[in-house]
Amino acid sequence: MPGAKERELRRRIGSVQSTKKITRAMELIAATRVVKAMQRANEAKPYATQVTGVIENLAAGGARVSHPLLREAEDVKRVGIIAITSDRGLAGSYNAAVIKAAERQLDAARTAGADYSLILIGKKAIDYFSFRNYKIDAQYTGMSDTPTYENAREVAQKVVDMFEAGELDRVELAYTEFITMGTQKVTVRRYLPLETAEKMADAGGGSSTALAQFEFEPSPGGVLESLLPRYMESRLYSALLEAAASEHANRQRAMKAATDNAEDLIIKLSREMNQARQASITTEIMEIVSGAEALGGDDAQATIKTILENTEGTSA
Amino acid sequence: MQVELVSPERITFSGEADKVVVRTVGGGDIEFLPRHVPFIGVLQVSAATVFSGSDMQVFAIHQGFVQMSGDKVTILSDVSEAKEDIDVARAEAAKSNAESAISADAEDAEAAGALKRAEVRLGVASGALPGFGGGH
Numbered sequence: 056m057p058g059a060k061e062r063e064l065r066r067r068i069g070s071v072q073s074t075k076k077i078t079r080a081m082e083l084i085a086a087t088r089v090v091k092a093m094q095r096a097n098e099a100k101p102y103a104t105q106v107t108g109v110i111e112n113l114a115a116g117g118a119r120v121s122h123p124l125l126r127e128a129e130d131v132k133r134v135g136i137i138a139i140t141s142d143r144g145l146a147g148s149y150n151a152a153v154i155k156a157a158e159r160q161l162d163a164a165r166t167a168g169a170d171y172s173l174i175l176i177g178k179k180a181i182d183y184f185s186f187r188n189y190k191i192d193a194q195y196t197g198m199s200d201t202p203t204y205e206n207a208r209e210v211a212q213k214v215v216d217m218f219e220a221g222e223l224d225r226v227e228l229a230y231t232e233f234i235t236m237g238t239q240k241v242t243v244r245r246y247l248p249l250e251t252a253e254k255m256a257d258a259g260g261g262s263s264t265a266l267a268q269f270e271f272e273p274s275p276g277g278v279l280e281s282l283l284p285r286y287m288e289s290r291l292y293s294a295l296l297e298a299a300a301s302e303h304a305n306r307q308r309a310m311k312a313a314t315d316n317a318e319d320l321i322i323k324l325s326r327e328m329n330q331a332r333q334a335s336i337t338t339e340i341m342e343i344v345s346g347a348e349a350l351g352g353d354d355a356q357a358t359i360k361t362i363l364e365n366t367e368g369t370s371a
Numbered sequence: 372m373q374v375e376l377v378s379p380e381r382i383t384f385s386g387e388a389d390k391v392v393v394r395t396v397g398g399g400d401i402e403f404l405p406r407h408v409p410f411i412g413v414l415q416v417s418a419a420t421v422f423s424g425s426d427m428q429v430f431a432i433h434q435g436f437v438q439m440s441g442d443k444v445t446i447l448s449d450v451s452e453a454k455e456d457i458d459v460a461r462a463e464a465a466k467s468n469a470e471s472a473i474s475a476d477a478e479d480a481e482a483a484g485a486l487k488r489a490e491v492r493l494g495v496a497s498g499a500l501p502g503f504g505g506g507h
Contacts, residue, residue, distance in 0.1 A: 098381040105377050105447050109411060109438055204379040204449070269440070272395045272412035281413050282436065285447075292379055 058335040064328035075317035082310035092300035128224035134164035135226035140177030147309035150179040207292035231301035239301040390422040462492040
């Protein structure tokens with residue numbers, strides 16, 4: 056008959072075991088999703104590279120334009136901060152790290168005497184900032200898990216509109232860069248205003264064939280004008296894709312750690328339970344033996360012998 | 372020469388071709404043959420046709436850019452759909468929606484754009500008009 060402590064431990068082992076099953080399943084799911092997210096990020100690369108390539112060619116072709124997205128404000132009155140987080144938790148420090156980076160930007164903007172404007176992607180960032188009574192100018196959920204280009208366009212459009220309307224003078228983008236399966240890094244990049252075409256080209260790594268003299272239709276400026284919004288979307292899209300891959304990689308790691316911990320805990324609890332069981336058996340036998348001895352006589356000796364034989368199996 | 376159709380999400384088409392016809396915002400079709408002069412142009416909602424030998428493939432292009440450089444034509448577009456990938460029923464529905472929106476408000480630019488896209492899709496899907504919307 057199990058004692059109270061033993062029963063309690065058995066119950067806890069059961070609950071840790073079912074937790075382990077869940078974390079293990081989540082680990083496996085995250086592992087497959089990481090692969091998919093990486094694949095999507097890779098598939099999106101040619102477009103980004105090509106768009107940058109066209110910008111390089113434009114720069115080489117001598118496109119000099121003044122586009123609103125290139126407007127460099129002398130006095131930054133309002134800084135926009137885009138933070139890409141996930142809708143769901145259980146991903147280790149993934150969300151906390153991005154939120155912290157975004158909040159640092161926000162503090163820096165306020166210290167410099169500028170106002171801030173938050174554009175938040177993912178429920179976690181929204182929860183964090185709305186709980187602390189920050190004002191949020193735009194919020195998006197349901198897109199960080201498997202972002203589509205449509206999502207990126209929606210957000211980019213909003214930010215570009217705000218920037219062109221003069222509501223924002225500078226925009227920073229905080230997200231988690233996916234470097235390898237094992238390494239993801241929170242980065243804050245300047246999103247707006249854009250560098251000049253020459254600088255973009257220098258930083259680009261696009262597929263430039265700059266030596267050739269290009270013909271442009273309708274004109275270098277006209278091409279750049281319709282290209283820049285695409286470039287903004289494409290940049291946000293790749294950030295979203297990298298963030299999604301990072302999210303799944305982080306979740307996989309967090310869930311693996313949780314599964315390992317559950318295993319350790321089960322071993323520890325089983326040991327404790329066995330000890331408790333052993334202790335209660337010993338106590339029981341002691342009680343019986345002393346009871347029998349108190350009665351005295353040969354009968355008692357025989358009773359003890361029978362009891363010991365019967366309990367041999369269980370007390371082993 | 373090499374032809375690539377690239378959308379933000381993936382490469383839609385990649386292959387060899389003898390001739391590519393697209394339509395730029397200027398309103399005219401432009402034809403690329405091997406050793407065409409380097410060119411960058413903005414495309415309108417239209418069809419792009421890729422000829423290789425006696426084969427011809429038509430794609431619906433929803434704006435974007437064409438870049439000819441070296442011996443390679445790259446078409447960058449938000450949406451580029453091959454004939455087989457077009458959902459005709461959806462395009463029909465989009466077309467009638469857009470038409471009713473326009474009849475309600477003739478100035479509705481969004482609906483006009485949607486109508487144009489639906490028409491190009493349907494034109495490509497029916498295979499009727501390479502370089503849809505006029506001759507080339």
